Amino acid sequence: LQPVRDLDTIRTFLAGTGPTALFDMPFMPLFFALVYLLHPWLGLLAIGGGLMLLTLALITEARSRAPTRAATQSGAARYAFGEASRRNAEIIRAMGMELRVGRLWAALNSKHLTEQAHAAEVGGGLGAVTKVLRLLLQSLILGLGAWLVIAGEATGGVMIAASILTARALA
Numbered sequence: 001l002q003p004v005r006d007l008d009t010i011r012t013f014l015a016g017t018g019p020t021a022l023f024d025m026p027f028m029p030l031f032f033a034l035v036y037l038l039h040p041w042l043g044l045l046a047i048g049g050g051l052m053l054l055t056l057a058l059i060t061e062a063r064s065r066a067p068t069r070a071a072t073q074s075g076a077a078r079y080a081f082g083e084a085s086r087r088n089a090e091i092i093r094a095m096g097m098e099l100r101v102g103r104l105w106a107a108l109n110s111k112h113l114t115e116q117a118h119a120a121e122v123g124g125g126l127g128a129v130t131k132v133l134r135l136l137l138q139s140l141i142l143g144l145g146a147w148l149v150i151a152g153e154a155t156g157g158v159m160i161a162a163s164i165l166t167a168r169a170l171a
Helices: 002-015 018-038 040-087 089-094 098-150 156-170
Strands: none
Touching: 002 018, 002 040, 018 040, 018 156, 040 089, 040 098, 040 156, 089 098, 098 156
């Protein structure tokens, strides 16, 4: 059952935002600084949006902690039962308990998958809100950039560069 457990761990990690964040996080302050250098208003909007996204990330962490813990505990119970069943397979078979043990395994597995889905649902729902906010901020950056271009305080290149840098910073 160790390969099943390893697969669950890998699947959980890859389904999250961990891999992307590991590569983008170190460059986020640089992107914000570059946007600020392009125009202070654009920089302030990008930094404010980044702080809002950080707040949403903290809320997501707080709300998904309990469901994630429950999924981890049910996974551990499933693993322990599977390991005990494997160790005692001969006895289970000799006593004719295969169907009963199979039903128990199915119930534990179903509970684990349900709790894991619930944890993913909580994180996914707030993740969707985060994505919408991120896209809204990108549109606001473009809008503010366009307003600055019309006012003669920036060029079209600044507007596009700020949009791209903000998108990378908020990714």
